[in-house]
Amino acid sequence: MRVTNGGATGIYAFGTAFDMVAGGRYDLVFCVGAEKATDCYDFMSETQTPEVVQTIAWSWDPLFERDQGATASDSYAEVILAYMDQYPNDLKMAVRGEILRIMCEQAKNNPNAQRRDEIVTPERVANSPWIIEPAFKKLETCVYTEGACCLIFAAEGVAEEICKDSGQPPIWIEGVGFANEPYWWGIKHPHKLPGRIESDHLAAKAAYEMAGVGPKDIKVVELHDAFLPQLEITMAEMGFVPLGHADDLIEKKIMAPHGKVLINPSGGLIYGGHFVGGSNMFSAWSARRELIRRGLDYALIHGTGASSAQYGGAAVLKRGVI
Amino acid sequence: MEKLLRRPGDYVIPHEAIPEVMSRITVSPEDKFVCVERTEPMFTTYWATAGEISPFFLAVMKEKKILGARCPKCKMVICPPYMTRCPVCQNDDYSLVNLETGIEMPQVGYMLGTPPITVFANARFARYAPFGRGRVILGESQSALPIQVFTTTGFLKPGIFKAGTKVKIVFRKFRMGFSTDYFAVPLDEVPEKLRDKNGLEETALKWKSMEVGEPQLTDDFRKQFPKALQAVAKFVGAIPKSPRAQRDIANWTRKILVKTGGGKFGLLLDKQKIKVVKDKVPRPDLVLVMENPAHLIGWTNGDSLVNLIRTGGAGINNLQDMETIFKFDRLHRSIRRDAEERGKK
Numbered sequence: 160m161r162v163t164n165g166g167a168t169g170i171y172a173f174g175t176a177f178d179m180v181a182g183g184r185y186d187l188v189f190c191v192g193a194e195k196a197t198d199c200y201d202f203m204s205e206t207q208t209p210e211v212v213q214t215i216a217w218s219w220d221p222l223f224e225r226d227q228g229a230t231a232s233d234s235y236a237e238v239i240l241a242y243m244d245q246y247p248n249d250l251k252m253a254v255r256g257e258i259l260r261i262m263c264e265q266a267k268n269n270p271n272a273q274r275r276d277e278i279v280t281p282e283r284v285a286n287s288p289w290i291i292e293p294a295f296k297k298l299e300t301c302v303y304t305e306g307a308c309c310l311i312f313a314a315e316g317v318a319e320e321i322c323k324d325s326g327q328p329p330i331w332i333e334g335v336g337f338a339n340e341p342y343w344w345g346i347k348h349p350h351k352l353p354g355r356i357e358s359d360h361l362a363a364k365a366a367y368e369m370a371g372v373g374p375k376d377i378k379v380v381e382l383h384d385a386f387l388p389q390l391e392i393t394m395a396e397m398g399f400v401p402l403g404h405a406d407d408l409i410e411k412k413i414m415a416p417h418g419k420v421l422i423n424p425s426g427g428l429i430y431g432g433h434f435v436g437g438s439n440m441f442s443a444w445s446a447r448r449e450l451i452r453r454g455l456d457y458a459l460i461h462g463t464g465a466s467s468a469q470y471g472g473a474a475v476l477k478r479g480v481i
Numbered sequence: 482m483e484k485l486l487r488r489p490g491d492y493v494i495p496h497e498a499i500p501e502v503m504s505r506i507t508v509s510p511e512d513k514f515v516c517v518e519r520t521e522p523m524f525t526t527y528w529a530t531a532g533e534i535s536p537f538f539l540a541v542m543k544e545k546k547i548l549g550a551r552c553p554k555c556k557m558v559i560c561p562p563y564m565t566r567c568p569v570c571q572n573d574d575y576s577l578v579n580l581e582t583g584i585e586m587p588q589v590g591y592m593l594g595t596p597p598i599t600v601f602a603n604a605r606f607a608r609y610a611p612f613g614r615g616r617v618i619l620g621e622s623q624s625a626l627p628i629q630v631f632t633t634t635g636f637l638k639p640g641i642f643k644a645g646t647k648v649k650i651v652f653r654k655f656r657m658g659f660s661t662d663y664f665a666v667p668l669d670e671v672p673e674k675l676r677d678k679n680g681l682e683e684t685a686l687k688w689k690s691m692e693v694g695e696p697q698l699t700d701d702f703r704k705q706f707p708k709a710l711q712a713v714a715k716f717v718g719a720i721p722k723s724p725r726a727q728r729d730i731a732n733w734t735r736k737i738l739v740k741t742g743g744g745k746f747g748l749l750l751d752k753q754k755i756k757v758v759k760d761k762v763p764r765p766d767l768v769l770v771m772e773n774p775a776h777l778i779g780w781t782n783g784d785s786l787v788n789l790i791r792t793g794g795a796g797i798n799n800l801q802d803m804e805t806i807f808k809f810d811r812l813h814r815s816i817r818r819d820a821e822e823r824g825k826k
Contacts, residue, residue, distance in 0.1 A: 220563075220627075221529065223626075223660045224627045225660075226660050226661050227614045227660055228599060228612055229627070230602070232599070232601075233597040233599050233614060237594060237597055237615070237616075241593075241594035241595070241644070244643070244644035276818070276825075277818070278821070286783055286785065288807075289600050289787065289788060290600060290601050291597040292597070292598045292600055292791065293639045342563075343559075343624045343625070344616050344624065344625045345622075345624035346593070346618060346623055346625075349568045349569060350624050353594040
C-alpha cells in the first residue's frame with residue numbers, strides 16, 4: 160500500500176497502517192515514510208530551494224491558481240492572515256518568538272533534529288526576514304528536508320510479545336481522526352471558511368471521541384508545525400486554547416516549561432526538519448519516547464497538509480505496560 | 482569541498498527543451514466544444530486543455546468578462562465556476578443538479594481575506610517578488626475567485642489590501658487564457674469615472690514604479706559612514722571562513738553600488754567572495770540606496786535588507802533582482818552558524 164497525501168502523508172500513512180491492523184487484515188504492519196525531493200535545482204538563482212518550493216506548488220489548481228504564483232507557504236499564509244483578520248490581537252510576535260525559543264531548546268534533546276545546534280531567541284525571530292508578509296518570518300518556517308522514519312503497528316497479543324522481547328512498553332493507539340476541507344474558499348459551507356483550520360478541529364475531535372479523552376488529558380502534543388502561527392491556530396482548533404486566544408499557550412502558562420503541556424518536544428518540524436513523507440511518523444516516534452521517558456499517559460500527534468491546510472489528521476496515543 | 486566541474490553554457494535541461502508560454506483555441510471534432518489549450522509550465526511538450534472550464538477563459542480573453550455559475554434549484558452562485566454540478570444540492574439530498582453556466586459577474590468585489598505578499602518566491606515567480614495573491618468575492622457568489630493583486634502606487638506593502646477591501650477587476654492588454662489575464666486593484670485607486678466600467682484594461686490606469694532617488698547627504702550620516710563601511714568590510718571578510726556563506730553566493734556575480742546619505746561604495750560579488758571597493762563602480766548591475774548608513778551596520782548584525790526595502794528604509798533600482806538581496810540576507814545566519822560550530826570545536 161502506498162500513501163501520498165501532501166504534507167499530511169505521514170499521518171495518513173499512520174492511519175492506513177492502523178486501519179490495516181485494527182480491521183483485522185494483518186497482525187503486523189511495517190509503515191515507512193520517506194522524503195527525497197531536494198534534488199531539484201533552480202538555474203536562475205543557482206540554488207535548490209526555489210525549485211523545490213516550485214515542485215510542491217505544482218499541486219495547486221492548474222487553471223485558477225498555479226499561474227498566479229501560489230505556493231505551500233502562501234497558502235498557509237492565507238489561512239494565518241484570515242485568522243488574524245478575525246483575531247487581530249492574537250498571534251503576537253513576542254509569543255511566537257517565545258514558543259520558537261522553547262522548541263529550539265527542546266530540539267537539543269532530539270538526536271535526530273536537523274537544527275539542534277541553533278540558538279533562536281525572540282529577538283532573532285523578530286529580526287528575521289519575512290517569507291510571506293505579514294504572516295510569518297524566516298525563523299518561523301519549517302525546514303523542508305530529506306529523511307525517513309518507520310513505525311511498527313501490531314495487533315493486541317502480538318504487540319505484547321514484541322514488547323516483552325524488547326523490554327519496552329507498548330504504545331496503544333486509542334483514537335484516530337481525519338478530515339479534509341473543501342478546496343475552494345468562500346463565505347459559507349460547502350467552501351473552506353477563512354480564519355479556520357476545520358480539518359484539524361474535526362480530526363482531533365474524532366480522535367478524542369474514539370479515545371474517550373479530551374485536551375485536558377493530553378500531556379504531550381507532537382504537532383505538525385509547518386509555520387509557527389499555524390501551530391498556535393492548530394492548538395486552538397484542537398481545543399487546548401480558545402480560538403482567538405492562542406497566545407494563552409504562553410500568556411496563561413499552558414505550554415511547558417511554563418505550563419504542563421509539552422508541545423513538540425522533538426523541536427517539531429521547524430527544528431526537527433520536515434521530511435514530508437514521514438514527518439508525522441517522526442512525531443509519533445517522539446511522542447512515544449516522551450510518554451515512556453516521562454511516565455505520562457496520553458499524547459496527541461497531528462498532521463496537516465495540502466493547500467490551505469485542507470487535510471488534517473490526529474491520533475491519541477496511550478502508554479501501556481509490559 | 483571538491484572543485485566544482487562545469488561545462489560552460491551546458492544545462493541539464495537545455496533552454497530549447499523548455500516550451501514557451503502559449504495558448505490556442507481548439508474545437509473538439511466530436512461535439513464541437515470550444516476549448517482553450519495552453520502549454521503547461523511543467524516543462525512538458527504537450528498542450529493542456531481547460532476542458533469544460535474553457536468558456537470562463539474564453540470570456541476573459543475575448544469579452545473581458547468574468548463568468549460564474551448558478552444552481553437553478555437552490556440559486557447558489559459560484560465564481561469561479563469550478564464545478565458543473567451543485568455541491569449544496571448534492572449535500573442536501575444527493576441530487577445531481579447541473580449548474581447554469583455563463584452567469585456574468587460584476588467586476589467590483591471585495592477581498593475575502595488579507596492576501597499574502599510573497600517576498601521569497603518559488604523559481605518561476607522569483608522575478609515578480611514581492612507580489613500578492615488573494616481571493617475576491619464578486620456579486621452573490623458564495624465562493625471566492627483566486628486572483629493576483631496589484632497596486633498602482635508602486636511597491637506592494639501590507640495594509641493596501643485587507644479583508645473587505647473593495648477591489649476592481651482589471652484585464653491584461655494581452656490575454657492568453659490564463660488566470661493571470663485578470664487581476665485586482667483597490668477600487669479607490671481607480672479613477673471614479675472608470676469604477677463602473679466593465680472590461681477595464683491595465684493600460685487605462687496610471688502605474689507608478691519604484692523610484693530610487695539620490696540619498697540626501699548630511700553631516701550626521703557622513704560621520705556614521707566610515708564606521709558602517711568598516712562593519713561591512715569586516716562582515717564580508719568573514720565569508721571566506723564560512724562554507725555556508727560561500728554556498729549562499731555560489732555562482733552569483735554582481736557589481737553593486739551602495740549609495741547612502743554618508744557616501745557611496747561598491748560591492749563586487751564574484752567567485753564566492755564579496756569585495757568592498759571605495760572607487761566608483763562603473764555600470765553597476767544593482768544600485769542599493771538608503772539614507773542612513775547605520776542600516777548597513779544593522780545588516781551585518783543580522784537585520785534584514787528585505788525588511789528594510791519593504792518598509793521604505795532602502796530601495797533598489799531593479800526589483801527583479803531581489804534574489805541578490807535574499808542572498809545577502811542569508812549571509813549573517815550562515816556566518817554565525819559556521820562561527821558557532823568552529824567555536825564548539
